[in-house]
Amino acid sequence: MSKEITSRAADYAQWYNDLVIKGGLADYSAVRGCMVIKPYGFALWENMRDALDKMFKDTGHVNAYFPLFIPKSFLSKEAAHIEGFAKECAVVTHYRLKNDPDGGGLIVDPEAKLEEELIVRPTSETIIWNTYKDWIQSYRDLPLLVNQWANVVRWEMRTRLFLRTAEFLWQEGHTAHATSEEAVAETRQMLDVYATFAEEFMAMPVIKGVKTISERFAGAEDTYCIEALMQDGKALQAGTSHFLGQNFAKAFEVKFLTKENKQEYVWATSWGVSTRLIGALVMAHSDDQGLVMPPRIAPQQVVIVPIFKGDEQKQIIGEKAAQIMKELTAMGIRVKYDDNENARPGWKFAEYEMKGIPVRIALGARDLENNVVEIARRDTKEKQTVSLDGLPEVIRQLLDEIQLNLYNKAKTYRDAHITMVDDWDRFVELLDEKGGFLSAHWDGTAETEETIKEKTKATIRCIPLDNKKEAGKCILTGQPSEQRVLFARAY
């Protein structure tokens, strides 16, 4: 199997697909729009999931699990919600197959038709709020801070591995609160958790902001988001946190008894990130040689490749490798030893470069005699020869350095791709020639937003949370504006 990768310059979309497939993260499946997450990709997801799960628990959340299926009537209860999801959902209509009496093979049994169709969850607000009705009676039951790790299905017409698939894995937090203020604070807190995760674990700088009304989640009063920038200058929404007001409480009649003995509707939030983050990770750091994994979430952080001739050398090197493995493992470092004799060292070097393992140790017989090893870092491709004495500490520091370097590199690129622009022609030109975020004035109307999208394919990614108020004129209409917003073409 050839492992050649299309370069970013030649075909960015193909480069991405090559990395995902040849890097062993995922594969297409026999089911339209669904992917197979391969072991290497899933190990990455496990590390991301575990880090996020700990952050959720540290902020007081607990996990639970709600049904995969949502009765059709539930979806209809929140008007905006159904508008957003009805057009792209998988519908279960029957519960049995049978052999065709006319010899046509296995067919759906027409007698096993469901009374009410079930929708495979595209998101779980409705089934969860229908449940919360039973769980919440009084202010003493609040806040309710629940998260779910689950698969969801949205019948997308155009799919791309990780970025947009019919089925994907995600987490969805669904919380219930006694006051609007508390719910807004929760929404913002979880946005901060996502931003911290993206920056500290994925080494991916993000901009925290709020969506325009047109870009809000179906059923939300406010949608907050983190937006990242990919190497082709396109933005990617990496996580969202929604303040749902009392919309779902009203749709499902969830009231609580206040301390003052009144019945009030409960306030809600929901927030989620998905396997889409893996797509973001790939595009944020990788290069033309393959994936580049940030050490903190890399499935393997270090790979040791022995270079030997004959059994005697193999054994001596193997013993040394075992010792190094033991020391690194004791420090909590994830390390792999590859002494597979079916592949040459050169092939292995290329393979682990492709997989983006942060640090490679080459262990040769002559090096050992000199008490040194060669270590190579994936991000800069620099090699150095270091003494075996104190190697574990050198590796530990190097992993930290790589993590930081990846973040700084991505941030430098991102910061260089936020351009202030006040002229429409320049706006259009910049989108084509430079890409990135364009910070421009907007008159605040959905019509203008839509016109700009039609003309340029750029959308308002967010109104940054730390935005300065600044009087100006809309980039398209010249109407007065009170602040700049961030436009970009996006995934």
Add this chain to the structure above:
Amino acid sequence: MSKEITSRAADYAQWYNDLVIKGGLADYSAVRGCMVIKPYGFALWENMRDALDKMFKDTGHVNAYFPLFIPKSFLSKEAAHIEGFAKECAVVTHYRLKNDPDGGGLIVDPEAKLEEELIVRPTSETIIWNTYKDWIQSYRDLPLLVNQWANVVRWEMRTRLFLRTAEFLWQEGHTAHATSEEAVAETRQMLDVYATFAEEFMAMPVIKGVKTISERFAGAEDTYCIEALMQDGKALQAGTSHFLGQNFAKAFEVKFLTKENKQEYVWATSWGVSTRLIGALVMAHSDDQGLVMPPRIAPQQVVIVPIFKGDEQKQIIGEKAAQIMKELTAMGIRVKYDDNENARPGWKFAEYEMKGIPVRIALGARDLENNVVEIARRDTKEKQTVSLDGLPEVIRQLLDEIQLNLYNKAKTYRDAHITMVDDWDRFVELLDEKGGFLSAHWDGTAETEETIKEKTKATIRCIPLDNKKEAGKCILTGQPSEQRVLFARAY
């Protein structure tokens, strides 16, 4: 909300339901046959999952994720397999809803009919072996040792929380091997993993055995199982491990190039345990006061309940509790402090008894003056007053003792309920009067097995792996038999 529990003697099935619902493990949902796993139940599942996952990884397995949907035609490819699953599956036929132009609300859009129906996975052999076709070319690609944690759906007509639900959570291992011997060894290894998990973590003794042909998994050459005994004398299949031969490789044309340069079909195994184990856990150890959690997988192992009057006492006790929490947490013990002032200590005692938390510490002002605390163990309900000096070590040992005691108690009960029987009338009588496993001779025919099932509702749970060969006569027909098998009524 009343927390009274039906006693086992009064109504065993209701007792079970009371424990699951009032103990906070799960709830019925609005979707027929699907349950909501509540936070306490999910925390238990997380502990079980994490322990199993580690055992899988320690035996060389990696996790991956395959599509939720299976094309209808895939199910048909393995004849026995489709026979086993077609009659109880959720079928996706459409991918869009729309507003009824005649005002009937939200309806399935007839124009969005799938060309081929998709089945929500009841198990994943077919979609996985269709994928393995691309992953396996040569003996170098083998063995392939993959596990998946996932939700699956089987449209059961009669459902019971955890024990039998339309949707449940499970893991399914799917491995590929170059030889039959290797695949059988894998099947047996994973059975051992399940048995170790059941006994060491769940404190639940199990019998390892092999199923009769009639009870095999649909598509397997051999099904191994672990069987546990519940307190009502009924058996429960707690896990299965299947040797699939080359059946799925042939159905999906998965061949590999051997070292000798020949094309051969690949050998397969699959193995799984599910949230059903939670049902088993509940029935293995609990009593009329509530759940009894084995310490090793208990969501909380220790709860501290303060007993105080006034703010001053509350503060002094709170400080002491914080110190104890810190010490216990440092030892890896999961501990909860409940100083909620809306509930009295007596109510809390009953609540944590209901939830089955292994050790309760009552922290009172007078006790503190005497440098002692009262600790109560959930399993025996014994209380003792112990010195605060060295408390963490006392707790640690007590948790080990409870774990062991639960296992021994369950094993004593189980062993006392394996009865050798050689007479048909006695066989029938024992099933009604004593229950448990009946060790009896069987003539080896499916007809006899079926007749016994019809007459008594007892099935052959397994042929134990450590069975002695012993000539005898079939309990029903008197025909010659070469060994005893284990009969029981089962969940």
